[in-house]
Amino acid sequence: MSHSVESELREPLVLGDKTLHQITEDACAPLERKPNTLWWAAFFVALTCLGVGFSATAYQIATGIGTWGLNKTVGWAFDITNFVFWVGIGHAGTLISAVLFLFRQKWRTSINRSAEAMTIFAVICAAIFPLIHMGRPWLAFWTAPYPNFRGPLWVNFRSPLLWDVFAISTYFTISAVFWYIGLVPDLAAARDRAKSKIRKTIYSILSLGWNGSARVWSRYETAYMLFAGLATPLVVSVHTIVSMDFATSVIPGWHTTIFPPYFVIGAIFSGFAMVMTLLIIMRKVVNFEEYITLNHLENMAKVILVTGSIVGLAYGTEFFVAWYSGSPYEGFTFINRATGPFAWAYWIMVSCNVITPQLMWFKKLRRNVVVLFILSIFVNIGMWFERFVIVVTSLHRDYLPSSWAYYTPTLIEALTFLGTFGLFFTCFLLFCRALPMLAQGEIKGVLKTGRRKHHDAGHGHAEPRKAARVELEKEVAHV
């Protein structure tokens, strides 16, 4: 029975003593009302950024990637930085939906839908950069191993860059499938409430004729568990493989065994920060404060604290190993990071990623929405700089001092990056209008958490209830 496994000491996950019907109402409300001025304003800004980014991308594809600020020494810079940044952000969604599901963290139900949406949009943004970096993006399909008339010349499966193609496309596909499967019951709820014909038709098609059958629910739960089981190692694999783009090279500062776990933790760290930024705005704008409660934010703050501390440990370990290995090139790279021309970037990274999250040890700050919002922005900035530091500072002073150089992004690169933010927020704002943002089918299932004490107040304690059940069973047998 559902209630026998719930401790009576649990805090309610949903505030405001909601009924099932109210949850449906609240979850569908943003889809059914007209968007307010704030939404339009945000959408306009996002669309403008997208337009600017689109123009910049079109220009550099037409002209060539010589429009970037790269030079002989720094051959990877903004594009790979942004790629790793966006992929990292994309990690929180699947972590929340899959890993927390396997750990039975029921608080995930209020935030998983938007986090998964965020994942998908972030991965799209990430994929744009290597695509442009190819120089001839219209030949991107050459990365697929298909029989061709060029030999057939196959792709080189021993290259980590190709592993990335497989990892990112698998991650995108599985995340999208996971997201859609979760959406089906909620789309059915939206369908059954829809007034206009167009809306009803669209939701009908998307919800696949879902009718709430318990036989289907049983299979659905099994499939959901399988997806969580598949997606959990997938999350870990994706950033591991991204880190191997660097770690399998022989560049000092990249060639370290710590990279895979360090990147995965960093990804979770930045992903949670971005989820927090978005949810703090969303819960206010669409009035979801009773669903995305302070407890949710506090839990996320704890994850940020833990992962932030591990990231700090990784920075320290890198320095230690550079010294302890006795390799002069490693040693130089790290001293150069902290004191060289890019020291400003390094110290922004350290202060945002290591120092600010430590404030989360204080409960008062963990439950202060303004502090959390500022913190999450800081972490976003810090994690972008982490990638920048790893990519650029390891390259800009190589073995040959005569080719040492400094790197400055061009306007085109900056605008492309801005454009991905435009794309991300345009997609997210449209998602808020078109699909149920709350996984109501899951929230309804955890509604009773922490509310049992209320309900049983009249019936007394467990023993009399058991007696009542025995009596009931007798009566049923009699009927």
Place this chain on the structure above:
Amino acid sequence: MSRLACRLRILTMCLFNRRGLNELRWRFGLQPLHSWNESPFKGGLLDKWLDSMGGKSRLLVGVFTDEDHLLEATQAVRKAGFDIHDVYTPYAVHGMDDAMGLRRSRLTWVCFFAGLFAGCFGAFMQYYTNAIDWPINVGGKNPWELHAYVPVIFEMTVLIAGLTTMVALFARSRLFPGKKAQLIVPGITDDKFAIALSHGSANFDAERARALFARFHAERVLDLGGLS
């Protein structure tokens, strides 16, 4: 329409619904049946199949508003020997599988074998392309180097296992775009729960079922009659 096509159509219709069956009876000069209960297929394989296709047989439906009442009622009707057609809920109610006596889904096996196949396929694909068909010499390394092939084997496993599981879930549950949802009562995706009992078995005792539903605080009880 040719004669053959016409016959085929009637045959298909007769397999799928009562109207088709009656059309066939009319052709052979027999009286049309007025209810499914008179049909020779009643309770047979076809009937069961129609049931599983979502065709409406006669159902007694208890509508509930609380998860706990629903669970207890499901356990009780099952214990009392009723044939549970299905239970409908707005969310996955924990413990419902046991209450209904559903067996464990076999999707896990689908996922496992799809993954196994995909892993082997991934390994073979890399072996064939990079070691047999066109071995590329990269730094004099062994063309078949399993370590380097692990990431792609893993990604292929996850991708194909995931997609196959999704397709299997939708196929087995007969969910597809364009399917018209048959809701047992309005509000089933909102806040209503329902137990549907088949009138199928000969000793179906409607009064007893109603009493059981009432005992567990059913909001109302409906008799959805006749195959339509």
